[in-house]
Amino acid sequence: MREYILETKDLSFKYPDGTKALKSVNIKIEKGKKISFIGVNGSGKSTLFLNFNGVLKPSGGSLIYKGNAVKYNQKSLLELRKNIGIVFQDPENQLFSASVYQEVSFGAMNLKLEETEVRRRVDEALKNIGMYDYREKAVHFLSYGQKKRVSIADILVMNPEVIVFDEPTSSLDPKHSSQIIDIFDDINEKGITVILSTHDVEIAYSWSDYIFVMKDGEIVKEGTPYEIFSDDKLINECYLQKPLILETFENLIKSGKVKSTETIPRNKQELFQLINA
Template sequence: MADYILEAENLSYIYPDGTQALKGLYLRIPRSQKTAVLGSNGAGKSTLFLHFNGILKPKSGTVKFNGNNVSYDRRSLLELRKNVGIVFQDPDSQLFSASVYQEISFGPLNLGLTEKTVRDRVERAMTATGINELKDKPTHMLSYGQKKRVTIADILAMEPQVLICDEPTAWLDPKHAKQTLQLFDKIIQNGTTVVLSTHDVDLAYSWADYVFIMSDGRVIGEGVPDKVFSDDALLRNADLDRPWLVDVHDLLIKKGCIPPKATLPRNKEELFEKILYHGICTGEQ
């Protein structure tokens, strides 16, 4: 099996109104990891994602899934969409069934699975996203955050090899944003690849195993979070700020509170540990 589940080679795309959204973009998404595509608004993240399951067809360049070029005939696209599930940024563009249960069962029913298998998959997806109590609710009556969780359950019930989520935490309250990221951590454990797009540097920094930085239709940097977020010039070029954890960590080193060259803390807890272990603060009251 190829090491990379999705690849884009020299990918270009122009919208009908003439906007060139992708400009010869290269990227390879590692299998079974948490990948974040980070970029400010208009960088081309959503356009890129729409190429991953063939909703958009490149003007030039290629998209590969599991090492094979994507084909755009009906049968190949159906097969691709079974394996590459996309959760759109706006849940209203994805929901179309009457009730939550019907909505989530629609995809698996279309795969020709038995009724029992469909039921099991829908139940599992509802449990994973914490929406069991919404089962019989009409989808148009849900709150934005609830709709978002239903769209994630929609895709989970398809059991794709890769789950792609466009700005998954935008408009979610902190509690549900955290739950969604924890859910992705769980999904990864079954070997599913999770790819998300975000303009939130703090989210990409603390969540991802691997990060691509996009700007103006291209990937202008990539790597593990430690590397990418230590590169100030790269962040500046992409119109992105440094994650607050990196800023605070730097300041603590400058002020002599913790030794230089220490590895970067990935979350608040790791930062506190460093301060207590190395720092001038003893933790005593």
């Protein structure tokens, strides 16, 4: 039986200037899965994410966490934000402490934990993102990619059940993007539900268990990576691109060079295996 950790029911949000950023969004996110949200800028992804942990309060509808509708009092919001962490697109908007250790320890200290537990959590979070050797380094001396990692550790130290990443690989080169995705896989293997928004269709296709497509504040389709990216009409209407792996596979099928469609490749290795077979 599927267990849903986060749901929205007819969730809507309108900004003070009257912009309707979300329109009756209904989604269910399965616990422990890797989830991607895709769509052009302005489709509502970031606004939805800020509703996920109570930074924004919906204008209508409800957010449901582990079967219970979220209440917007201080105690409930603190509990929600402890369990659902957001890593913003630009780490400069999240990092504010002098050193890496001070930065990552801040959240754990706010939980009123014993000092030994704070140190244990900080050390573990920094090791998980490959930044333990930089723990005493000044934050402003870090590279952009290193700052991205520290912003992830900021959330990991809270021991959340869900981590939400807004455009986590933007402004990163392919090598560092790949390293960030490896970190997501490690996080997910620990049982944490990982949610991200991305414009990178290659990442969405190869990494995700499930994808939601947004357009104009609405969910226009949801499904497995293949269900999403094999829908040519959807790709055109939502200004997306077909992932190169899937496009290559479909052309091989059309040309008769590959006959079996039982295994649909999700990455280069699977595609090469199919061709060699």
